[in-house]
Amino acid sequence: MFFKEDLELNQLNLMVSVEQPNKIKKYRDIFEENKNDQIDAFYIADYFRIQRQVNSIIKEEEYLALQHLTRTRYQLIKQLVRTKQHFIENIYYKCNTLSKELKAEGGSVLSATLVTLMTEDYTMDQLAELSLEEFANLIQKLGKYRFKNPEGIAKAISKAIRSSYRLGKVHQDSVDIVLGVLAKEIRSLEKLIKDLDKAIDDLVVVLPEYQCLTSIPGIGPVYATGILAEIGPINRFSDESKLAKYAGLYWRQNQSGNSEYENTPMAKRGNRYLRYYLVEATNSVRRYEPEYHAYYKKKYAETPKHKHKRAIVLTARKFTRLVDTLLRNHQLYMPPRSVIDK
Template sequence: LALQHLTRTRYQLIKQLVRTKQHFIENVYYKCNTLSKELKAEGGSVLSATLVTLMTEDYTMDQLAEMPLEEFAALIQKLGNYRFKNPAGIAKAISKAIRSSYRLGQVHQDSVDIVLGVLAKEIRSIEKLIKELDKAIDDLVVVLPEYQCLTSIPGIGPVYAAGILAEIGQIERFSDETKLAKYAGLYWRQNQSGKSEFENTPMAKRGNRYLRYYLVEATNSVRRYEAEYTAYYKKKYAETPKHKHKRAIVLTARKFTRLVDTLLRNHQLYMPPRSVIEK
């Protein structure tokens, strides 16, 4: 129960962080309505610590627009602790966005600046709390014997392992992996046409949302390391023109649930299969 309390609180903080970042982006749009688009083209993010600083602290939009590009790039590098590979490109993207955006009235701009500042502080605060929770989870989960079963999977760290284990409890509670998947809500109602691959049938909204979250996030990490899951994800991604990523990652999570069930039920470590592509 102690571990579950930590992992569920972390889930709530993640949701809160996402909502706050979305609110931040909405206010950035008011301040500079093409910034996100321009940064995306340059591989940057409006929510990097550097750009949050630029948007909320010592510089107005006009000051940034009028700043020489070389000076602007140097400022970005300094604020970003010299981590950017292409500071000039990002500086140019920001400058272009500022010049092509509409201008707010001073009163409105000041109010947006205040909101951005508050949201930036909230984002940093939540991120700090999540790090503290991750440390507490890491310290607690290592005592569980099943911990090593899940962390033997490439891409699964202490937090995802803890979130999964905290919700499953004893694997013997479930007669098979189908029951486990249903408990997590990773199942689909049969549609009237009889199709079994869930093309247009929505996923059931019942189930343990915490377990579903940790299984899906763990799967998204595993697919970056394990060729079998990479191939399966790509296959599912290519099958439909709509909701491509969401559908593919959930179907891959359903496959991943079988692996979790097998490892926990047999108390074994993960061994990569010889054949990495599922036909």
């Protein structure tokens, strides 16, 4: 984008092209030459002289800005998941049966109330000494009176405290410090993600394609903005097969003579962020759309192993065609006529 908008380069009437570095490297490796900056520059130029590259349309500023936000959000979500996993691991040291007892009551150790209980100035012994009514009232107060069954939660926590082993004071203090640090990190990450969501919402309103994707049942703001940010203007791709290849959702033919191999692994090249959003969005859409649910079940039954992984990526390949059609025609999603008739 910077090269495309450079005033001095524009005066030379140059064309800006984006190419994968590994393709140029493979072309460079064909020739047994020394490696230095001058020779490398020659073969980069030589690669473009043979015109094997595709002169793609550069993304507009709005798409690049959206991509910056969505990729940062993606990384923060991964960091939040890791932090929560670490928090659960340390909860086990403090009260090793808590997760099991809460699960039976439909609760979670990651709820804001439980995080506060485990990290504020409450020892396990103090909580165990509370009566059921006092404990339930404390839980309701911390949960801002949103619990439907605070007595059940209080009973589950009390049971977990009684049945859990106790650590020594020194070890317990270290666990409490770690839990406090992790709780602060969880709250901080959740706030940062909310800030990013607001920034994404403010930016995405200028992109008309956003409504096209959110019209698909099962596609919400996260998947729609993620897909849009990675694809950019749909006219960068001549057809849906190029879009699928860009996402890495394609399978190379493996044929020699009269033999054609049926076991062809997915390429997994291209844009891993777009592939992630397409696959996750497909997994959501198949729960709402009978057409995609039926296709998924068909592919699921075709093989004895890797059933879900194979079925979901094949369904994602089908979903890519839908995304391409809606974006290219600037239209909202309409379910198949057979579904409407029902």
